[in-house]
Amino acid sequence: MANENLQERQETVAPAIELVGISKAFGPVQANKDISLSVARGSIHGIVGENGAGKSTLMSILYGFYKADAGEVFIGGVKTRIPDSSAAIAAGIGMVHQHFKLVENFTVLENVILGMEDGGLLKPSLAKARKLLKELSDEYELSVDPDALVENLSVGHQQRVEILKALYRQADILILDEPTGVLTPAEADHLFRILVGLRDQGKTIILITHKLREIMEVTDTVSVMRRGEMTATVKTKDTSPEQLAELMVGRKVLLQIDKKPATPGAPILEIENLQVVDDKGVERVKGVSLEVRAGEILGIAGVSGNGQTELLEVLGGYQKATGIIRVNGEEIDLTGKYSDGQSRRHRGIAHVPEDRQSEGLIMDFMAWENAIFGYHNEPAYNKNALMMDNLAIRAETEAKMERFDVRPPNPKLEAKNFSGGNQQKIVLAREIERNPDLLLVGQPTRGVDIGAIEFIHQQIVELRDQGKAILLVSVELEEILSLSDRIIVMFDGHIMGERDPANTDEKELGMLMAGMETDGGAA
Amino acid sequence: MDKMPKWADVVLIPLISLCLALIVSGFVVLAIGEDPIRAISIMVNGALSSTNKIGYTLYYATNYMFTGLAVAVAFHARMFNIGGEGQAAISGVGVAVVLLAFDWPHWTIALPFAILGGGLFGAIWAAIPAYLQARRDSHIVITTIMFNYIAAAMMGFLLNGILKNPNSQVAESVNFPAGAHLPTIHEMLAPLGIGFSKSAPANVSFLLALFCAWLVWFLLWRTRLGYAIRAFGHSPHAASYAGISAFKITMIAMIISGALAGMLSINVVMGEQERLIQFFVEGAGFVGIAVALMGRNHPIGIILAALLFGMLAQGGFELQFEYPEISKEMVLVIQGTIILFTGALDYMVRKPVEKIFARLREGQS
Numbered sequence: 110m111a112n113e114n115l116q117e118r119q120e121t122v123a124p125a126i127e128l129v130g131i132s133k134a135f136g137p138v139q140a141n142k143d144i145s146l147s148v149a150r151g152s153i154h155g156i157v158g159e160n161g162a163g164k165s166t167l168m169s170i171l172y173g174f175y176k177a178d179a180g181e182v183f184i185g186g187v188k189t190r191i192p193d194s195s196a197a198i199a200a201g202i203g204m205v206h207q208h209f210k211l212v213e214n215f216t217v218l219e220n221v222i223l224g225m226e227d228g229g230l231l232k233p234s235l236a237k238a239r240k241l242l243k244e245l246s247d248e249y250e251l252s253v254d255p256d257a258l259v260e261n262l263s264v265g266h267q268q269r270v271e272i273l274k275a276l277y278r279q280a281d282i283l284i285l286d287e288p289t290g291v292l293t294p295a296e297a298d299h300l301f302r303i304l305v306g307l308r309d310q311g312k313t314i315i316l317i318t319h320k321l322r323e324i325m326e327v328t329d330t331v332s333v334m335r336r337g338e339m340t341a342t343v344k345t346k347d348t349s350p351e352q353l354a355e356l357m358v359g360r361k362v363l364l365q366i367d368k369k370p371a372t373p374g375a376p377i378l379e380i381e382n383l384q385v386v387d388d389k390g391v392e393r394v395k396g397v398s399l400e401v402r403a404g405e406i407l408g409i410a411g412v413s414g415n416g417q418t419e420l421l422e423v424l425g426g427y428q429k430a431t432g433i434i435r436v437n438g439e440e441i442d443l444t445g446k447y448s449d450g451q452s453r454r455h456r457g458i459a460h461v462p463e464d465r466q467s468e469g470l471i472m473d474f475m476a477w478e479n480a481i482f483g484y485h486n487e488p489a490y491n492k493n494a495l496m497m498d499n500l501a502i503r504a505e506t507e508a509k510m511e512r513f514d515v516r517p518p519n520p521k522l523e524a525k526n527f528s529g530g531n532q533q534k535i536v537l538a539r540e541i542e543r544n545p546d547l548l549l550v551g552q553p554t555r556g557v558d559i560g561a562i563e564f565i566h567q568q569i570v571e572l573r574d575q576g577k578a579i580l581l582v583s584v585e586l587e588e589i590l591s592l593s594d595r596i597i598v599m600f601d602g603h604i605m606g607e608r609d610p611a612n613t614d615e616k617e618l619g620m621l622m623a624g625m626e627t628d629g630g631a632a
Numbered sequence: 633m634d635k636m637p638k639w640a641d642v643v644l645i646p647l648i649s650l651c652l653a654l655i656v657s658g659f660v661v662l663a664i665g666e667d668p669i670r671a672i673s674i675m676v677n678g679a680l681s682s683t684n685k686i687g688y689t690l691y692y693a694t695n696y697m698f699t700g701l702a703v704a705v706a707f708h709a710r711m712f713n714i715g716g717e718g719q720a721a722i723s724g725v726g727v728a729v730v731l732l733a734f735d736w737p738h739w740t741i742a743l744p745f746a747i748l749g750g751g752l753f754g755a756i757w758a759a760i761p762a763y764l765q766a767r768r769d770s771h772i773v774i775t776t777i778m779f780n781y782i783a784a785a786m787m788g789f790l791l792n793g794i795l796k797n798p799n800s801q802v803a804e805s806v807n808f809p810a811g812a813h814l815p816t817i818h819e820m821l822a823p824l825g826i827g828f829s830k831s832a833p834a835n836v837s838f839l840l841a842l843f844c845a846w847l848v849w850f851l852l853w854r855t856r857l858g859y860a861i862r863a864f865g866h867s868p869h870a871a872s873y874a875g876i877s878a879f880k881i882t883m884i885a886m887i888i889s890g891a892l893a894g895m896l897s898i899n900v901v902m903g904e905q906e907r908l909i910q911f912f913v914e915g916a917g918f919v920g921i922a923v924a925l926m927g928r929n930h931p932i933g934i935i936l937a938a939l940l941f942g943m944l945a946q947g948g949f950e951l952q953f954e955y956p957e958i959s960k961e962m963v964l965v966i967q968g969t970i971i972l973f974t975g976a977l978d979y980m981v982r983k984p985v986e987k988i989f990a991r992l993r994e995g996q997s
Contacts, residue, residue, distance in 0.1 A: 136990050427872040450875025460873070468873040471866045478859070483874035485859055495855050 123186030125150040125282055125313035131180030133166055140166040142337040153304060153314045155324040155345070158334030159357055159558030160529050164317050168284055172204050173197045203275025207287045209267050213260040217253050217270050221277050238277060245276060249306040250299065265296035272303065282313045289323060293412050294586060294619030301327045321350040333357055358560045366566045369574065371594040374403035377547050377578035383432035385419045393419040394430070395602035401547065401578040406569065408581045408593025410618050416602040417582045418463060421551050425460040426453035437546060450483060459540035463551030463582065469536040470524045477520035480506040480539050513538040514564065530561030537565060541572055548572060551582045566592060586615045600624040636989040642933050646926055646974055648981050653973035657966040666957050678950020679943035685950070687817055687832020693942025694834065694899045697841035699920025700938050701848050702893035704929040708852055709885035710865040715761060715776025716893040717917025718783030719754040723894030724901045725790060726753030728805050728908035736811040743814065746902050747895070754894020755887040757783060762886030766879045791910050805908040814903040837899035844895060845931035861885050893917060925975035944970060
């Protein structure tokens with residue numbers, strides 16, 4: 110695109126941002142170690158790294174949430190102190206957080222001017238914002254209805270409001286933290302077009318992500334962080350996803366899982382016309398029928414909030430539903446006495462829930478207490494009718510942690526003190542080692558670092574190869590495509606269609622995820 | 633990594649809070665023109681200076697252990713049981729009914745049945761709000777408060793009606809049979825040749841309270857039920873994933889909590905009064921909340937906190953008596969300040985202490 114121009118500009122103009130020797134420690138943890146970084150004006154700079162590599166800390170320092178222990182920040186060549194976020198805004202830095210900071214029941218305009226009103230009355234500010242929004246939407250495809258309530262907007266549009274907010278505050282430097290985590294592929298592509306447009310107008314963009322595809326697609330330069338250090342900064346066109354992954358993890362990583370073709374056997378899970386109405390009376394699942402056979406992985410793709418969560422909850426036994434579900438040919442209770450997690454486990458269903466922090470684990474419990482969570486009534490874990498066999502549980506947990514490479518392998522450490530990847534391994538070890546007939550897996554690698562993703566995927570495929578049925582729910586299309594033997598796309602509580610992973614791609618799945626029919630129906 | 637060692641959490645922080653509270657109370661005493669040093673030394677002497685006074689201190693501490701444990705068990709299941717007052721009051725009726733039903737030959741036979749009677753009545757009084765919470769989503773804080781009022785009214789009704797001693801002017805039951813008399817500490821220590829005040833009310837219930845503390849520890853950290861209670865308390869959502877029934881845990885935790893609050897009547901009704909009187913709980917149900925808070929809902933912490941509050945109660949009475957310039961209300965102010973600092977203002981002390989430990993750790997590494 111504008112690469113030649115870019116290089117010219119780089120030579121003449123001071124970098125938009127320059128960090129020199131930034132260090133930050135939290136107690137004994139060195140989150141940032143002597144980090145130096147220079148981002149050219151009018152470029153898109155990616156920062157990749159595993160969870161806990163220090164990306165967020167670095168950006169929080171830049172945005173004034175944390176104070177660096179050492180180091181200096183130069184904005185446009187001028188040494189700048191950023192003690193708080195208002196100083197960051199004054200320096201022309203805008204931040205789009207992973208979790209949006211919008212007032213849901215305000216209109217778009219009201220959100221944009223919030224905190225930037227030009228006086229006691231709102232009308233002049235609103236008029237000014239309306240005018241600016243109009244200009245921006247024409248220029249950058251940043252169109253949003255200025256009078257819509259934020260709560261009625263799609264996630265992609267809400268994100269645009271966040272960007273507009275930053276631009277309204279005259280940001281020259283835009284930091285986006287994992288911006289595509291909640292977007293459909295089409296929405297993500299749209300976002301990238303906006304970012305490219307902004308760059309071409311001279312804005313500087315820093316994109317924090319763990320998705321290598323996005324880095325390759327949209328950035329000009331990319332920095333890799335590992336364990337608090339900046340390990341490399343390279344031109345995007347001179348690198349490859351494999352090289353970046355290796356830089357992130359510190360060793361070679363298999364990005365594509367190596368698996369044999371599935372040999373499906375008898376149906377283990379059969380669902381007929383499942384319907385779920387949640388506590389608020391909203392219909393979440395609207396007549397879903399599907400089947401998972403022994404020895405296959407059925408992947409369910411979809412933007413989160415389209416009924417997949419409720420489907421897993423019904424199967425896990427903590428959501429009421431109507432319809433018919435059979436496991437191993439036997440119908441299970443969906444509303445009565447036996448529609449609870451304990452009964453499901455007795456039926457040979459194991460469940461790695463979507464949200465390990467609020468469901469799969471008790472964060473204040475130690476690893477060994479978590480390692481039996483849900484199976485605490487098993488005779489093997491109990492000395493007698495009353496007492497648990499804590500010593501036996503601890504010994505078993507230690508062995509499990511060894512097998513699943515949980516670090517540190519200390520059963521007495523509380524769950525909250527493990528990294529995301531290791532927390533997930535604790536859950537996975539617990540569920541897989543039960544040797545279930547059916548494994549439900551929700552978002553197995555959300556917030557999990559690349560090194561652990563590889564391991565988790567291998568474990569899931571291994572279980573499949575042992576002839577178990579696996580139902581996988583994920584919002585990561587790459588994950589769905591590489592793991593599944595069949596793919597179902599859910600939208601608005603319906604099944605939009607079934608596809609064969611060999612004959613489909615992210616684009617087609619993305620359209621189905623957005624509720625658009627495609628003609629590749631025959632799977 | 634924990635932010636600080638366990639001993640700092642359980643011992644150091646309450647001690648700092650206590651010192652702060654004493655300093656603030658000292659200023660209050662100073663402000664009304666009295667001598668804070670004298671006031672504090674009277675309180676400490678009043679609580680500890682003789683076996684008689686220690687006997688009273690232990691007697692109050694016993695009550696607070698029971699109610700503190702009651703609050704803690706409910707708290708581990710994420711419920712705030714403010715109804716200890718009412719549960720204890722109603723349990724007195726259970727104890728009285730059991731003890732008046734037979735001419736008990738010996739306390740060792742009477743005690744188990746009294747425990748059953750008191751525990752059952754206390755448990756029932758806690759089970760109704762628990763059921764309303766579990767099935768009808770009525771908030772347990774509101775319902776347990778209401779049940780305190782209902783219990784108070786019930787006591788008045790029963791003690792002026794079917795339980796009233798016809799030969800007495802006041803609302804009280806007839807005396808329990810002599811065989812139901814619980815040995816006091818004096819009677820327990822006398823055979824060992826150890827002298828202890830004859831008039832102090834502390835009795836064998838103190839040992840029952842210690843046993844209950846052990847029982848609560850065992851329940852929460854050694855049994856399957858305790859595991860489920862704690863899991864539910866930390867994360868009801870995760871508990872539903874695991875198939876732990878919210879209804880069962882809510883009911884069981886409150887029933888245990890109510891029964892523990894009910895043990896207070898063993899100490900007061902069976903041990904000290906030897907008949908049922910109307911206002912025997914005397915706010916111990918509420919003190920239990922402060923005790924549980926200060927003891928960080930752990931049985932060991934609760935034992936220590938209960939002893940402290942026992943000293944405060946006994947020392948407070950002595951202060952009122954020995955230092956007439958300091959009124960009863962002033963004593964309440966001092967006690968209230970200590971509850972405020974040790975219970976409610978925990979974070980004020982905790983944050984700086986955590987920072988100090990973080991710095992110390994940095995220095996080492």
